[in-house]
């Protein structure tokens with residue numbers, strides 16, 4: 625008998641679990657196994673969003689995906705960031721319910737079925753797994769990390785509702801409408817995607833919390849570092865004033881102000897202590913401050929597009945060139961205003977402002993914005 629071609633149509637999953645990963649190769653198999661066992665015969669998929677991890681996480685995910693269609697891999701190149709990875713993973717699914725969980729098994733995945741059941745009841749937009757709800761805990765954190773976390777929670781009150789006990793949680797599940805309604809307003813900066821969603825969604829989200837104990841990381845290392853604090857500050861600023869001022873410009877200006885201090889330090893050293901001419905001192909200081917600004921902006925303001933290796937050098941050259949032109953623009957504007965007799969202070973401020981906006985706009989497009997392979 626001739627074989628009959630069958631086209632089996634299978635509906636998409638009901639629940640999509642988004643897992644941001646950076647160097648989590650050794651956690652992939654264990655997490656998939658645990659998801660499969662706790663979700664039983666529910667309809668689910670897992671999307672790993674990997675930022676081109678050097679340890680080959682994406683490859684490990686694809687090996688599983690080849691055998692199990694519930695496993696998917698989304699690989700991003702030349703990008704970094706937990707929040708933006710989560711957003712892109714969420715956008716890559718059509719599932720009506722979307723969860724986010726870390727890859728390192730610190731989150732208690734056995735809560736997932738309960739979270740899904742809670743969401744299916746009317747009146748809940750999002751279910752948050754909380755370490756600070758009664759019955760929860762932060763596990764083996766040292767005093768410093770616990771303090772930082774409490775401080776971050778307190779600061780978050782500026783933008784998220786006070787009743788939420790764990791706005792810093794990286795483990796939650798929501799209806800897809802929550803994403804669709806807030807995605808254009810999300811900042812997607814840094815680590816705190818949940819706080820971002822709560823702060824962006826109007827009307828305020830109806831939420832439920834489920835307590836859990838934060839576990840010890842399974843394999844690999846934490847990606848949390850001191851720059852996470854900067855990212856968090858930028859997220860809060862973006863939520864508070866981002867409508868009027870681009871938050872990257874604020875970051876760029878803060879770094880610029882620090883650059884002025886570097887300028888004076890170098891000038892003092894070269895001109896005062898080493899007794900070179902003022903012009904030499906000023907030239908070396910300008911060059912030093914530009915290089916400082918470039919290096920710091922690259923790790924703070926443009927952390928998500930950080931340049932490395934040869935690209936770092938190319939970026940540095942384009943930054944110095946762009947800022948040199950910005951310097952002339954500053955001088956031109958300031959001299960013109962000064963010549964009009966409006967006072968030196970106003971002239972200087974106007975010059976600095978024009979130079980800063982120029983430097984910001986041009987380096988955004990040339991130094992960091994140029995498409996890279």
Ligand code: GDD
Nearest residue numbers: 644645646675704705706709726727792793794846847848
């Ligand atoms: N794609 C991508 N890109 N993933 C990332 C990046 C990145 O730049 N940085 C971190 N991740 C992934 C990690 O691989 C891990 O799966 C997850 O995000 C959390 O990173 P950890 O380094 O394990 O963070 P943590 O344990 O210190 O903090 C986590 O838990 C807290 C409590 O829920 C984070 O989720 C925090 O946001 C959260 O507050």
Ligand code: MN
Nearest residue numbers: 726728730841
């Ligand atoms: Mn972790």
